[in-house]
Amino acid sequence: MHRDHFCNLHVLHADADLPLDHQRVHLFYLRNQTDTNLKFSPPSPYYYQSPPPPVKSPPPPYYYHSPPPPVKSPPPPYYYHSPPPVKSPPPPYYYHSPPPPVKSPPPPYYYHSPPPPVKSPPPPYYYHSPPPPGEITTSTLLLLISTTTKILPSTILLLISTTTTKVVLSILLFITTTSGV
Structure with missing residues (x-):
């Protein structure tokens, strides 16, 4: 019997407790360990049975059967059957x-005729009659003094314009009273 063959049988006997697929992998590895082109490392021990399941985070509950319904805000009530009228009414006229x-x-006074001319009212005692007796006006006083x-009234007026009227x-x-009038 060939040495390699004996070695492989020995390995097969040693790996008899492993699953059949892993025995074949092990045998293939032992047969080809002298070949420099093929470099195999023995599989990790936890891979003899089966690889561990990938860790998955569970999907959100509403994804188990179908995607969640899209979130829609309900339309305004008048949109359920027909769109609302979009016209604003024009001004009534x-x-x-x-x-x-x-x-x-x-x-108001221009509706029918122009407004009356603005007049400054005359002194109150001139509305109906001349001033009451006993009240001395400037013209009466000037006439009396002259x-x-x-003294001429023009001279008296000149005096009034240069000094105060009261003076x-x-x-x-004083002159008229002292002169005996």
């Missing part, structure tokens, strides 16, 4: 004709 032009109303003192009137009044 546009339904038949364009709107009237915007005009600012004229002042007749009594023989001039008091001087002239």
Whole structure:
């Protein structure tokens, strides 16, 4: 018997407790260990029976049978049967004709006639009658002074324009009273 053959039988006897596939692998390895082109290493011990199952994390529960339904927000209630109308109604005066032009109303007194001219009112006692007696006006005083003192009214007015009215009137009044009028 050949030495290699005896060696292989011996190995076969030693590996008799292994599964048949692994015995063949072991025999193939022993037969070809002298060949330099084929380099095999003996399999790891935990591979004699079967490789360990890959560790898988379980999928999410809703993936066991089918993918989860897509999340949809429900449409607004008026979309269930038909879309809502998309038109906003035009302003009421546009339904038949364009709107009237915007005009600012004229002042109330211009509707029929122009406004009355603005007049400053005369002094209150001139509305109906001349001033009541006993009240001396400037013109009366000037006339009185010019007749009594023989001073012209223009001179009196010149005096009034250069000094204060109160001072001039008091001087002239003093002259008229002292002259015996």
